[in-house]
Amino acid sequence: MSGRADRGTVKIVNGRYRPSGHFHYIDANTPIYDESGKLWGVTNPRDITHIHTYGGEAPFFEALKDGRLLGTKCENPDCDYVGTTYMPFRIHCPDCLARNTVVDLTKVANSTAVIHSFMVTERTGAFNTLPKPIKFINVEFDGVDTILMGSLAVGDPIIGQAVVPIFKTQDPTFTILDLSWVVKGTDASELPAGFSFG
Amino acid sequence: MIKFSERQLKIPRMCRPVYLVTGGMSKFGRALPEKRTEELVIDAFTEAARFLNLSPSELKSYIHSAYYGHFADHFGDQLLGEAVIHDRLGLDPLGNVGIKTGGATGGSTLWEAFKAVASGYSDTVLAMGWERMDEVPTDEGNHYIACAADKDWETPLGHIYTGYYAVMAQKYWQVFGKSEDSFRRTMAAIAVKNRGYARFNPHAHGAMKITIEDVINSPVVAHPLNALDCCLMSVGAACAILCDEETAFKLTDTPLRIDVAAGSHTLRPADRRDMEIPLLPNESSDQYKDLGERFPGGDRYPGFTGFLAARMAAYYAYRMAGVVDPTEDLDLVELHDAFTISDIQTYEDIGIRPYGEGRDYVESGDCYHTNPHTGEPGKLPANLSGGLIGNMHAVGATGIMQVIEVAQHIWNRWAEMHGDEKKWQAFGREKPADWKNLQVVGAKRGLAISHAGVGSHVTATILSHPDHQLERRA
Numbered sequence: 001m002s003g004r005a006d007r008g009t010v011k012i013v014n015g016r017y018r019p020s021g022h023f024h025y026i027d028a029n030t031p032i033y034d035e036s037g038k039l040w041g042v043t044n045p046r047d048i049t050h051i052h053t054y055g056g057e058a059p060f061f062e063a064l065k066d067g068r069l070l071g072t073k074c075e076n077p078d079c080d081y082v083g084t085t086y087m088p089f090r091i092h093c094p095d096c097l098a099r100n101t102v103v104d105l106t107k108v109a110n111s112t113a114v115i116h117s118f119m120v121t122e123r124t125g126a127f128n129t130l131p132k133p134i135k136f137i138n139v140e141f142d143g144v145d146t147i148l149m150g151s152l153a154v155g156d157p158i159i160g161q162a163v164v165p166i167f168k169t170q171d172p173t174f175t176i177l178d179l180s181w182v183v184k185g186t187d188a189s190e191l192p193a194g195f196s197f198g
Numbered sequence: 199m200i201k202f203s204e205r206q207l208k209i210p211r212m213c214r215p216v217y218l219v220t221g222g223m224s225k226f227g228r229a230l231p232e233k234r235t236e237e238l239v240i241d242a243f244t245e246a247a248r249f250l251n252l253s254p255s256e257l258k259s260y261i262h263s264a265y266y267g268h269f270a271d272h273f274g275d276q277l278l279g280e281a282v283i284h285d286r287l288g289l290d291p292l293g294n295v296g297i298k299t300g301g302a303t304g305g306s307t308l309w310e311a312f313k314a315v316a317s318g319y320s321d322t323v324l325a326m327g328w329e330r331m332d333e334v335p336t337d338e339g340n341h342y343i344a345c346a347a348d349k350d351w352e353t354p355l356g357h358i359y360t361g362y363y364a365v366m367a368q369k370y371w372q373v374f375g376k377s378e379d380s381f382r383r384t385m386a387a388i389a390v391k392n393r394g395y396a397r398f399n400p401h402a403h404g405a406m407k408i409t410i411e412d413v414i415n416s417p418v419v420a421h422p423l424n425a426l427d428c429c430l431m432s433v434g435a436a437c438a439i440l441c442d443e444e445t446a447f448k449l450t451d452t453p454l455r456i457d458v459a460a461g462s463h464t465l466r467p468a469d470r471r472d473m474e475i476p477l478l479p480n481e482s483s484d485q486y487k488d489l490g491e492r493f494p495g496g497d498r499y500p501g502f503t504g505f506l507a508a509r510m511a512a513y514y515a516y517r518m519a520g521v522v523d524p525t526e527d528l529d530l531v532e533l534h535d536a537f538t539i540s541d542i543q544t545y546e547d548i549g550i551r552p553y554g555e556g557r558d559y560v561e562s563g564d565c566y567h568t569n570p571h572t573g574e575p576g577k578l579p580a581n582l583s584g585g586l587i588g589n590m591h592a593v594g595a596t597g598i599m600q601v602i603e604v605a606q607h608i609w610n611r612w613a614e615m616h617g618d619e620k621k622w623q624a625f626g627r628e629k630p631a632d633w634k635n636l637q638v639v640g641a642k643r644g645l646a647i648s649h650a651g652v653g654s655h656v657t658a659t660i661l662s663h664p665d666h667q668l669e670r671r672a
Contacts, residue, residue: 126357
């Protein structure tokens with residue numbers, strides 16, 4: 001986050017966005033010359049704050065600060081795939097399009113989560129806030145039909161390794177970065193700042 | 199286990215045949231500050247006109263509607279760039295539309311153009327694709343590319359698209375590659391091949407004469423992928439002109455019959471659900487029953503090891519064009535080699551080899567112009583253009599470039615379009631002293647696979663010489 005003063009924030013009042021502060025900052029463009037002084041183009045500085053709604057996924061992101069991992073389940077008896085359980089959280093069943101039921105998968109994750117696949121990289125794009133090397137893991141749980149992507153904060157990733165979720169319960173960001181994983185057996189003292197087992 | 203209805207699996211039957219009559223490409227480069235996008239587009243269009251011995255204005259006089267592939271507006275910071283290009287090409291007031299499907303944008307643009315002619319809406323259409331990826335530094339570029347992942351669930355994780363891809367590579371590497379050094383060397387051989395073929399392509403900007411050890415010793419991006427296993431990030435344009443039969447034979451004696459089909463799958467690999475493997479015409483229902491025994495962990499389909507979208511694109515396209523066995527029925531392919539390992543995965547998705555056995559396509563020598571084991575022509579040469587690893591990945595143009603490259607072999611004009619000293623000079627590139635004519639002798643049919651993201655969109659385009667259509671065509 002830049003040090004711009006009065007960067008924009010938003011509240012919802014009566015169901016409407018109420019922005020306050022600055023949502024964009026203007027900097028002068030600069031010319032691009034070659035060695036001979038010939039003009040080739042210009043830079044176009046841009047600093048904009050976007051507004052984004054989580055809509056029906058908001059319960060997932062809000063529950064992370066409380067140390068809970070929410071998924072969803074199709075409970076439409078008329079659906080050919082009733083009972084399918086989703087993590088990542090899906091608002092609607094992709095088959096019948098009925099609204100799914102929110103289910104708490106925290107216990108399931110704590111007892112059955114294992115690494116399905118992983119990767120480790122030192123490379124990131126702009127705006128990355130994860131410490132390097134980044135360790136991505138894909139986590140499968142018993143009784144869940146899909147495979148969640150996340151980052152491994154403590155331990156070495158191995159396919160089949162049991163892992164447990166950790167949550168940024170202090171100073172949450174209300175993003176997917178509030179959820180991370182550690183290998184099973186990790187001591188609470190090893191967790192990154194602000195994270196707990198929930 | 200999810201299933202699909204018969205209606206969904208219907209093989210497309212077009213209202214009339216569609217033909218490719220010409221195509222053209224600009225120079226490709228990591229950065230081309232000397233030209234605006236419209237200049238690159240006009241370069242590609244002018245090459246397409248010259249290929250038919252027409253002036254650009256003569257070729258334009260045939261066009262009835264235009265289809266523009268340009269994926270990443272935010273790179274160029276220009277919304278409605280299609281309108282800019284359409285105007286600069288002087289094609290107003292004809293109808294035009296922009297198409298965006300990530301890495302498959304070029305293939306999808308051809309898909310839309312194909313349907314416009316097949317439906318009778320237009321007799322002649324322009325399919326033009328481009329990308330401008332040089333107007334932000336690389337790490338901002340990586341962030342922008344990562345925006346093509348799920349913005350809430352994936353993009354914040356490192357802002358690095360390669361990482362979302364690499365977890366699938368890791369799974370394939372461990373399950374089907376069995377983490378073997380020999381498999382790692384096979385991956386590297388693809389990079390050596392494609393960067394080597396790019397040396398003979400004046401358009402290409404990733405040409406390198408390298409060894410397997412060079413690939414293995416190049417910087418690690420995300421194990422098992424190293425820098426030289428990865429595709430390029432490019433600027434450039436490519437176009438194709440498609441026509442109905444009557445117009446096609448007015449413009450050329452050998453228009454190529456074109457069939458295009460598409461498949462899709464979840465944007466997030468996380469959302470993939472298990473299903474039975476949809477079978478291609480050269481596969482049987484029982485051949486994968488023991489897949490999990492032969493390759494422990496490989497029994498979850500598509501899991502993280504297969505690209506369902508590629509499988510479905512081939513499922514439709516092969517039956518449309520009458521292809522039963524791609525290795526027997528086709529003469530060359532251009533595949534979406536975003537990474538060496540995904541190239542191997544695609545061999546299986548499109549039936550060049552069965553699931554689990556993709557590496558054999560490389561190790562047998564079948565994928566080479568000249569089989570290194572026998573010295574004979576490769577059975578099904580792949581990516582003689584250099585592919586995305588050696589030639590370019592200017593996203594909106596890539597799928598169109600692949601089709602033009604295949605076509606130039608079937609037209610028996612590959613050497614003319616790649617060996618001309620004037621073109622090498624115009625692009626400011628030195629033609630290698632050992633330049634080799636990679637023309638596939640007697641090529642009659644070919645395939646191009648255009649692929650997006652972690653497999654969200656894939657198109658399969660099949661070109662056939664007009665005198666060598668397969669009898670089994672749908």
